[in-house]
Amino acid sequence: MxxxxxxxxxxxxxxxxxxxxxxxxxxxxxxxxxxxxxxxxxxxxxxxxxxxxxxxxxxxxxxxxxxxxxxxxxxxxxxxxEQLDELAGLRRGRVRLGAPPTLCVSLVADVVAAYRAAHPGVELHITEGGSRFLVDALNEGALDLALVVARGAQPTAPATELIPLLSEELVVVSASGAEARGDSLQHQCTLAQLARMPQVAFSRSYDLRVATDAAFAAAGLTPTIAVEGAEMDAVLRFVERGIGVAVVPAMVVIDRPRLRSTRLVRPQLRRTVNLARRTDVGPSAAAAAMQQIVFETVDRLAAPGTDLAQRVTVASHP
The missing domain is CATH 1.10.10.10 (Winged helix-like DNA-binding domain superfamily/Winged helix DNA-binding domain)
Structure with a gap:
C-alpha cells in the first residue's frame, strides 16, 4: 500500500x-x-x-x-x-505553537515578542485551546510545540512528552482602585472569603474554571457569581471595571497596572505549566529555537527579585 x-x-x-x-x-x-x-x-x-x-x-x-x-x-x-529549507539558517521557516488562553495573555506574548526579535523571517502560528485538544493536535502533527497546564493527571498521548516549565499560584485579582472603594481584599484571601465576593467566572470550557469549581465543591462552598461564561480578555476587563474579582494564574497580572493581585490561601491553588513536544519526530530548526526561547523567557520572568519570584517556581530544564 x-x-x-x-x-x-x-x-x-x-x-x-x-x-x-x-x-x-x-x-x-x-x-x-x-x-x-x-x-x-x-x-x-x-x-x-x-x-x-x-x-x-x-x-x-x-x-x-x-x-x-x-x-x-x-x-x-x-x-x-522545513528542516531542509532551514539548513541555511533561520532566515525562513514556520513554527506552530499551541497554548491555552490563560498563557496566551501572559507567557506566550513574551515568547512571541522575543522570537520575532531574534528570527523575524520565521512565520509564527498560534493556536488557542484546552490542554487535551492541544496535545491531540500535537500528536496529529498539526502543532510543532504546545504549552499545556496540568493539575493532577497529565494530558498525554503516544509519542508525546511533557517537560515541566514552572509551577504557578492561582491568585485573586481585583480592580487596582478597589481598596479605596472599601473592598475587603487584603494581602491574602481564603477560599471561604472568596466565595462570598462577587466573581467574574470564566467559561466552563476553561481548565481554570474546572479547577476553581472543584476547589469550591471540595470545601462545601458555593461561590457568588456576578458574571459567568466570559473569555479571558473579557474577564480581565470586567474585573478592571470593578464588576467583581476573578481567580487567575499569577503570570496574568504581569504589566497590568489596573489589576491588584491577592494571594489565595487555605487552600492554595497551583497549576503546572509544561512544554509538550513529539518524541518520534525531531524538531525543525525553527521549532528548536522556539523551545529554547520558551525556556529563557520562563527563567527571565520568574528570576529572583522579580514580582513573580514568590508565586512562580521554575523547573529545571533539559
Whole structure:
C-alpha cells in the first residue's frame, strides 16, 4: 500500500470541510480530479472513507481511523520540508505553537515578542485551546510545540512528552482602585472569603474554571457569581471595571497596572505549566529555537527579585 501525500491532503481537506466542492476550491484543484484522488485512495485501502449524501459527506469508521494518521503524516512531511529549507539558517521557516488562553495573555506574548526579535523571517502560528485538544493536535502533527497546564493527571498521548516549565499560584485579582472603594481584599484571601465576593467566572470550557469549581465543591462552598461564561480578555476587563474579582494564574497580572493581585490561601491553588513536544519526530530548526526561547523567557520572568519570584517556581530544564 503506497498512499500518496496528494491523496492524503485531499482526504484531510474533504474530512475537515465535509464537502468535495469546497475542499477542491481550497486546494485549487478541479472537483473531478479531487474525486479521482479520493477514489484511488479508497481503492488502495479496499474500503470506503466517506458516506456521500446530497447535504455533504461524513467519515466512515475507516475514515475516522485514517484521519489522525493522515494528519500526522502530512505534518511530518511539512517538518521534513522545513528542516531542509532551514539548513541555511533561520532566515525562513514556520513554527506552530499551541497554548491555552490563560498563557496566551501572559507567557506566550513574551515568547512571541522575543522570537520575532531574534528570527523575524520565521512565520509564527498560534493556536488557542484546552490542554487535551492541544496535545491531540500535537500528536496529529498539526502543532510543532504546545504549552499545556496540568493539575493532577497529565494530558498525554503516544509519542508525546511533557517537560515541566514552572509551577504557578492561582491568585485573586481585583480592580487596582478597589481598596479605596472599601473592598475587603487584603494581602491574602481564603477560599471561604472568596466565595462570598462577587466573581467574574470564566467559561466552563476553561481548565481554570474546572479547577476553581472543584476547589469550591471540595470545601462545601458555593461561590457568588456576578458574571459567568466570559473569555479571558473579557474577564480581565470586567474585573478592571470593578464588576467583581476573578481567580487567575499569577503570570496574568504581569504589566497590568489596573489589576491588584491577592494571594489565595487555605487552600492554595497551583497549576503546572509544561512544554509538550513529539518524541518520534525531531524538531525543525525553527521549532528548536522556539523551545529554547520558551525556556529563557520562563527563567527571565520568574528570576529572583522579580514580582513573580514568590508565586512562580521554575523547573529545571533539559
Amino acid at each position: 503506497a498512499m500518496k501525500l496528494d491523496q492524503l491532503r485531499s482526504f484531510e481537506a474533504v474530512a475537515r470541510i465535509g464537502n468535495f466542492t469546497r475542499a477542491a476550491d481550497e486546494l485549487f484543484v478541479a472537483q473531478p480530479s479531487l474525486s479521482r484522488q479520493i477514489g484511488a485512495l479508497e481503492t488502495e485501502l479496499g474500503t470506503e472513507l466517506f458516506r456521500r449524501a446530497p447535504a455533504g459527506v461524513t467519515l466512515t469508521a475507516a475514515g475516522e481511523v485514517l484521519l489522525p494518521i493522515a494528519r500526522r503524516m502530512l505534518g511530518d512531511a511539512r517538518t521534513a520540508r
